[in-house]
Amino acid sequence: MMQSNPIPALDPNPLPAPYWVFKLLLIVTFVLHIVAMNFLLGGGVLALTAKWRAKNGGFGGRLFSDVAKKMPVLLPATITLGIAPLLFVQVLYGQFFYTSSIVMAWPWFLVLAMLTAAYYGFYYVSFRSGQHGGKAGGVMLVSVILVFLIGFLFSNNLTLSQTPARWATKYFADPGGWNLNLTEPALIPRFLHFFTAAVAVGGIFLVFVALANWKRDREYARQVLQFGGKAFMYATMAQFVVGLVFLVSLPRGLRMLFMGDSPLAATLLLVGITGGIAAIFVMSGALRNENIRAAALYAPGVLAVTIACMAVMRDLLRDAYLSPYFHAGQFAVATQWSVLPLFLALFVAGVILWLVMMRRYGLLGGKKEIERPQP
Ligand code: HEM
Structure with a gap:
């Protein structure tokens, strides 16, 4: 029975702070990440819609240009604010998240290439958005599609990470790592839920x-x-x-x-x-x-x-x-009181600084x- 268990052993190092601290930080930083992502993806979708509805001129053209100038900032904001929950997810759910990342290794690796390409596209558009005609709309569309696909890969990985019973079948179907989680019935509705929310919050951004x-x-x-x-x-x-x-x-x-x-x-x-x-x-x-x-x-x-x-x-x-x-009680905890208050104070200061x-x-x-x- 033990041999067929695909879940890696728990990291024996104790948590340096109580479980609930990591849980709280994970949820808070995930919200920050997802709001930045919503501004980026939803803002991009709405800017494109406004531009095409206005046929390159007037209010739509100007809004497109205004939003396009902010994209090269929104993308790194999304990435930076994604790194924080990535750290906390690895601490609490590393056994699951690392394994699902390996099972879908190639699509997961492609996230980096897609991010880089989208970044170039957003920079291009931010420099050219004021010009009439040209390729700005097309390049923006490609970059927004890339961001959309990255979100879809995240939903693939996270749904796969919470269904370990599927790992072995997927892994042995393609040990090279060209796997997604398309057989998960909740995948598309879950991702559409995120995408629809991105458009709504993109509206708030406007x-x-x-x-x-x-x-x-x-x-x-x-x-x-x-x-x-x-x-x-x-x-x-x-x-x-x-x-x-x-x-x-x-x-x-x-x-x-x-x-x-x-x-x-x-x-x-x-x-x-x-x-x-x-x-x-x-x-x-x-x-x-x-x-x-x-x-x-x-x-x-x-x-x-x-x-x-x-x-x-x-x-x-x-x-x-x-x-x-998985259960919260599985972790050993050895709270590092000497650094935890400093970490929390810097965390709060960092969030305030970011908002300012x-x-x-x-x-x-x-x-x-x-x-x-x-x-
Ligand atoms: C710019 C493109 C990105 C988009 C569109 C995006 C979108 C998403 C979405 C939709 C989810 C939720 C998936 C689900 O639960 O089904 C998610 C989760 C997450 N993202 Fe991003 N993401 C992006 C970039 C990044 C980057 C670059 C990082 C890390 C450096 C990151 C870190 C995370 C983490 C750690 C979670 C899961 C948090 C948790 O499970 O509690 N994201 N992202």
Whole structure:
């Protein structure tokens, strides 16, 4: 029996901090990563839509150019904010995540090549976006498709990491590592759930672009606000269908967790859905009254509750998938009190610094001090 167990032995080194600290950091940093990714992917999709709807001119062309200039910053923000959860995932779920990465080695390795190509594309577009005609739209499309595919590979790896029973079949089908997890019924609904959320949060990103232009050019800012706000509302409405399909695609035992078997999971689902509905109403009122404050502050504030609930639910789901093989009590813990408080203080300071940086750069609606011409 032991010989057929494909799960590598647990790292014998004790955790340097309590389990819950790593869990909390994993969830918090994952949320930061996914929001940056949503700005990147959702912002890119919406900028392309605006450009093509406007046939290269007017409001759509200008919005495309504004968003294109931010892409070379959003991509490294997504990567940097992905490294943190990568570290925590390796500490807690290394046995599972490393193995699934090996089973799908080549597609996983391709993530690096795709990231590099997308990066080049975004730089190209950011330099050329102001020019009429040209290849900027096409190059942006290719880069956005690459980012989309990278997200899909992440969903492949993470779903594979939580179903060890599939590893051996996949590995022996192609020991060279050309494997994906396409036989997983929840894969496509799960990834579509992420993609739809990316478009919705991309809409919020455009609302921040509107906020940054509110005083400078009210007419343009109004158009961006309406476009971004509506994209947020429609994508969030679509999410009720996509989310339901995702829930139905889960194995019955896991689905039932959210239907009442786990009071915590069911409550989070209820609060998350309520937050989504409330955010739609807040945004709708904000668009009717052209209230930029409500659109850029209250709607994202309410949405943050939904995102937090969904991130915790995703984690509960992973632990439920892995429950036959994994439990929190399996770790030895030897807390390093001498460095832990320093680490946590630096972590919080780092997050605050990052937010200030984003705001100064104009990604969170602040003014673009760096680009403002000097008198
Ligand atoms: C720019 C392209 C990227 C996109 C579109 C993207 C997208 C995603 C998506 C959709 C997920 C969730 C998958 C799921 O649960 O089914 C995810 C998770 C994750 N991503 Fe990214 N990602 C990108 C880049 C990166 C990079 C470069 C890193 C690391 C350096 C990273 C680290 C992570 C980690 C560690 C998780 C899992 C966290 C957890 O399981 O709690 N991502 N990403």
